[in-house]
Amino acid sequence: MSLADLAPFADLGTLAEITPCGFSLMRNGYSVSVEIENDGYSIVTSEGRQRCSGSAAVLASPIFADLARIAQNQAVLLSQQRMKGPPVPISIKIDQVAGAVPAFKAEQEPWKGLDCWLRGMQASQKLEGTDLLLIEGPAGVGKTTIVRETALLRAETFDGSTSLILQIISRGRVLQNIGDLIAFTLQDVRSNLTINQLKSLIRHGLITLAIDGFDELSDPNGFKTAWSGLNSLIEDVRGAATFLLAGRETFVSTEMMLRQLTSFKTEHDRLATLSLNDPQPEDARQWLLDKEGWDYSVLNGEFVEPIFVKGSYALRPFFLDVIAREPEALKDDTPPASDLLSYLVDIMIHREGSKFLAELDPPNREMATALYEEFVGRFLEEVARDLAENQSESIAEDALELLATVAAEGLLPDDQIAAVAHRAHTVVFLAKDLRAGHVRFAHEQLLQHFLARETLRSVGDGETPRYVRRNLFGREALEVFGHVARGKAELASQFLREVRAAIAKPSRDRTNTNLAVLGIAAACATAPDDANLLIQGISVNELYFPFAAPDGITIRDTMISILYAGSADLRHVKFESGTFISTLEINEQTQLPLPMPKYIKPQTLVRREGTTTDPREIQSFFEAYNPADADDGLAWQPEVAELLGRIERYRTFWLGTNLDDTDALGRRIISHQDWPKVYAALQDLDLVTVKSRQVSGTRPVFIHFRQDVSFSSNVELFHKLAS
Template identity: 35%
Template sequence: MTADLVGLIADLAPFSDLGSEAPSAVTAGSKTLVRLVREGENVDLTFDTGGVTEKKNGQKKNFKSLKSLLASPGFSNLGQWADSQKLFLQDRVKSEDLPALGQGSSFGEGGIIELDEFMRQGFRGKRRNVVVLIDGPAGIGKTSIIRALAYRRAEKYRVQQYPLILHVESRGRVLQNITDLMAFSLQTLRASVTYDQIPALVRHGLITLAIDGFDELGDPNGYDLAWAQLNDLIVSARGEGSFLLSGRETFISSDRITRALPSIDESKDTLESYSIFPIQPSVAKTWLSKHGWNEQALVSDPAKPIFEVGSYALRPFFLSQLASAEVSQEVMTGEFDDILSFLVESMALREQSKFGKDVDAVTSQETRLTFINTLMEEVARDLAENQTDSISGDTLVWLSDVASESITHEVRGILRNRVQVIAFLTDDLRRGYKRFIHEQVQNYFLCKVTIKALSTGDIPKYVRRNIFGLDFLENFCEVARHLSQDMIEKFVSSCLITLDSLSDQDRARRNISALVMACCSISDVKSVPELNDCSVDEALFSGTVSRIHLSRCTITQLDARGSDMSEVSFSDSHIITLLADQGTIPSRTIPSPSLLVLPESTVSDPSAIETWLGAQYMSVKSPFGDLSLRDALEAYPLVKLLARYARYRPFWLKDGEEKAARKILDDEHWEELKSILNRHELLVERFNRPSSGPAATFYHLKNRDALRELDYSLPWMRRVISDIITALPLVED
């Protein structure tokens, strides 16, 4: 049997009835006859140079090619698929009306139309695969773009017949088999196609397979299984196959894809990356003005953090949650620094007022808020431990009883009914199931329950089984930032005790180590943490990192963008991948990573990596003579304080109890630095801003990126540094 005949049988075999004989083929001259059983009927297919003839029940139908046969109503019935997908997606897509824009690695800047056109051009080549990587942080709109592409293809299918998109989502599961996820997506569409038919449809350019949240498809041993299965899929789709992979920008990259997927032949295949831009501040203001925000709210000082370049609020999910006049008033009267905490707390306040007069009469606002937060924490824990993203209504009711144990029996009955419509949850695709409105909200509550559990020595099942990625660690830092110093100390101390009791094979050891490292980005722990003989999948350092000792540790990926690691001590340790930028200050003892990922490039040459690390703290970009920038931070106290402030993440520095803020405001040189910053019009100072606590002073530092990098090439920076150097004498050893 020739290779072409073997391929033909492989394409048709998934369409024959289960339990029937496998398709048989006979070749006579230029014709090939294939016989199979489909839907209980014998089907004869004759292939020749003129196309394909299907004979069934004595009737004949002609098709131009095998591709058109597979798309026909008698096989995959893609027309029906398109109709179902269009109906399924239309309301959701039309409600997501924020314009998407990104940068393609080869076709330049563009939106969904440009991305779609690029992919449609790409699959027209023979014997090649097109793989498009959609990358960006959480909430940036990756899922919305895939949905919009799927809807656009389905809507135009009857006329244009471009490949339909099968949207496969991770759904919070530890990966067992990608085909399981494909089967669920097909079931959702009520498509007549089965998961084992998908490779043939992809291979013939009839379906584009979109795997959404590929960075979440890890198993207890990492991502090897996910990469291996994707590699097999690409091999099986060799032909006109097209794939969409979405994930965070630190995980999905062209370099990593080509290393992890040997099936991609760069001489034949097309590998494209599409990086999504945040919404521009001007676009965000225009959009919010159409959704309930008046001019007073848009230009108010409390709303300024929303429109700062790089703000989380400029990501479509978060912006959509701000779209109401009610929320605009909450912004103007609240403390808007951490977008996620603000949204969650605002939503909780609104929800606690919706239980009704009977509940309000016998419970306090604090009791109702505690119930809501406890319930959502338990839901997040249940989802994480069951490795899914949806929860049944019965389980939700049961968790409601768990969260309301201190409330009277009569009131608990009312709460059971109310939890089915609580704003943090939305209907899942499965009837009777609920899911969080967004992964970021789920992570927020999961971080809270993780802190509570580990602080008491409890190790939840999900800590032993899941991988804590960068999205989770970023959420963790924002949640932990609002804890008291005593709670941080208790958490870290308990984690270190727990680590001593865990074996090297226990994944909890990796995850807990990552959390201890993250704590050093938001607080100075009194007893310096020491991590020995540990391996960490992903770790995060941000801002000014407090002292921590890492001995004989291996970190697969360390995100140190914008961080000052001067106080971090490494000993006999290894870093596989380091994410860094011009604001990164390395430790003296940092091991040279195998791979350095910068905003503009990826560096693998060891000497080039060493050169870059050296340039980050040597005097080539600073005015301190023979002193390295790192040494200057110690020699000039005002420089060190400025570097700490420039790395302080929240938009407003509040004169309150927050730990990182107090580290700046209680510094003996703060008044001198404040005077210099005011003199150069770099500091915005506000008094008596309404807040949840007492009246306070708030500060905002302008041009933080340039100040963090101490970019001495800027004329205004040279004047600032000159004032700082002359303000206080050099600290001598």
């Protein structure tokens, strides 16, 4: 133990000092001595002497950090979100990156496996070594849940032999540095610890710091602030520190970590990755069969069975959890006309509307059902807006009745408003929050969905909400917004008109930045003949294209921190002078403009093969860039390649083959000149599921494309279309 470990615990205006016997300081107004003994330490106060086996025990004691009390508070706090029932059987793999690490033992409850692995790491940690575990995986796979459940397990069994896990998350706040996150998280567990005191605990292996959503800690300079903060923190706590960093698998790569972590010492430190992936389709189906109301007749339903294939969003634990509650609704013979999240939300809203119908028993039941469903949607949009404007993930239950009243006025009869407002807090979309007397959306994806609906409506009506002026819209929010806009084409078109007018005027806040990225998502979703969207003179944090970009998007004099172009078709986007891209993320399906404009060449290139910042390597990639080469060397005809690209981006949805049964993006597929021969080839190779449904004497045909196969890389498909 050093003076630096104890100094942060000294009262304000006083100093910890070295004495002949050890150390002395003023703590909470009382004199405290820490005496060094042959087999440990003694803490001496006016009330007596307390023996401690080591320096960690001194810091953990009630006189200093009082970790036992923090563990009790954390257990109470986290137990409110305890996982109930068997978890979704996700795929888990540990990879050793730098330094020897223990094997990971698979458990039915993966947090028990993580707890056991961390114990092994603690036992084998080198002197002055720092251990880092990157927990990676796609959104909704369960990164936050596994860290939270491991933290709860440690808190409930805390005896001082292992560290507590402090999980820091933004909880809706717009933050750009780790220190702010730590401060808010310490408040959540009712701890009086300061950040400097926490550093002493991390240094001695008493606290493991888990940074959840590290990839979201960005600023206009990309991740510069976040990496700088992490490097400083690692240097400050070198001793026996352990960090967990959770983030998307494509961006917080091990290559980037080793490059950015200048504080990483290869002779002492260790780095490993814990990769979380969706469960295998059969495992997911079996998990659902154990749920009430599920059997093979539901799983093998005409329009349900094709969504449980490798690569489908339906395999994400979040979606499986929602799907598990809706077996009756999924027996419907109507194909999902929207993305999976919007489809499930519509089912849940219909169910909530039926509850109001049964309770209030209005005279015109058919009309009332539609009004109740609209009310539920409007109410949840108001909740999402309130959370966004207050940069919070939870809201006081007392406030729900007021928001429900606002949503119901002008929509429902006056004599029903009080009744629906009173029971609004019971809707299935909301859940109890960690904070007493507060509720939150059951999952962040639901919050993003209703916020997207609210944004479409309010901006389309000519309003600029406060959250649009000051918040940040990241990739996940933009992805959800694009899907919502796709299902609400008329609202999206009106939204685009307002965006064009708004971004033509100067803005001193984040209005133009947010409207620009939202406008691009809306334009991609509605596929207008000419988006007529000029993005100019702004700095963009994250730019995401959810679908193929239509004609008419021009980007000029704009700084883009991160451009997510995975599976995106950007051939019609015009990147003009003054445009700078810091980081570009692409994959095999990405279609970039040809010839390549110099403005699109980034400082950092993220691909499946890895992440690079080497200017020569990036230059070589773009000099050799040819979309045909990315498809295993298959020389597709340009028209066919374009159609396959449209199909690849449509695979989440059911495609109606009648023009009246599909959306704008679907019409661009079935009206393509090569659609008949491509469709025939896909059928012959069993790459599509074809279903029909009886409607008013006709049987429209609906198609679901295989999600576990890349069409543009399929050699059999290439030869069949070439013959």
